Amino acid sequence: MDGDLIVVDITLRYKGYVSDATRTFGLGSISNQAKEVYEIVKESQKAGLKAVKVGASCKSVDDACRDYIDKKNYGQYFIHSTGHGIGLEVHEFPTIGQKSQAVLQKGMAITVEPGIYIPKKFGVRIEDSVIVKDKPVVLHKFTKELVVV
Secondary structure (H helix, E strand, O other), X not given: OOOOEEEEEEEEEEOOEEEEEEXXXXXXXXXXXXXXXXXXXXXXXXXXXXXXXXXXXXXXXXXHHHHHHHHOOOHHHOOOOOEEEOOOOOOEEEEEOOOOOOEOOOOOEEEEOOEEEEOOOEEEEOEEEEEOOOOOEEOOOOOOOOEEO
């Protein structure tokens, strides 16, 4: 419907390994609140990606995303963990979440996927799969700009 946001979660496989990505698209005339929330999620994900590095705690990556969303007064709508490990399965160790005690190691493959879901209105999620290095290697080249059709 006109004004809706569509969250598309894509799992890709290559030689038995998975990659997980999510993008949110708009249909028709998008509300100013939806545009604002989209930008908040995009900036939250940027903060999370910046926190991904060898030796960082998984909790610190979650905190980076969650803190940004909290500062924008949408924390109550971030209802899931920030990410998870990927490999032969789409959901593997470690969990990138508030209770995680895991530490990122060089070469791990994880997702960073903050989101805001406002009941009876809309949801926004932006997700990329990354390889943990001193600076994360993002495996996707999809745009993060809001695409409205």
